[in-house]
Amino acid sequence: MTTSRRRFLKLSAGGIVGLSMGGISLKAFANEQLDPENPQAKALQYVHKSVKDGQNCANCMLIQGADGETWRPCGIFPGKVVNSEGWCAAWAKKPG
Numbered sequence: 773m774t775t776s777r778r779r780f781l782k783l784s785a786g787g788i789v790g791l792s793m794g795g796i797s798l799k800a801f802a803n804e805q806l807d808p809e810n811p812q813a814k815a816l817q818y819v820h821k822s823v824k825d826g827q828n829c830a831n832c833m834l835i836q837g838a839d840g841e842t843w844r845p846c847g848i849f850p851g852k853v854v855n856s857e858g859w860c861a862a863w864a865k866k867p868g
Contacts, residue, residue: 805843806852813860816848822859830856833866 808818822828829835829846835854837844843853848862 803843803845803853804851806846806849806854806858810849810852812849816860816862818849818854818858818860820855820858822857824859824863827859827863827865828856829854829858829860829863831866832862833864834862 806813806818808814808820810818829844830839832846834847835844835856836847837853842856844856846852846854848860854860
């Protein structure tokens, strides 16, 4: 069985598109809101709404994603998003 260069390029392009679309859907799936009842969240005392004055996920150095978004990824909870108004015991003030 011989494979032409054209067929190879078509299959390669299709594979790249498939991987890209798969990555997008996996990213959307991975951004599930963190449940405060999650064992790791409980261990770190995570809450969706901070009661600590001036301490919340939005001003923590571990938060990721764009400023101003309500739900953002956190380096402590892979595959989950946390509320920007939330707090956990791993909170560390952003420099600056």
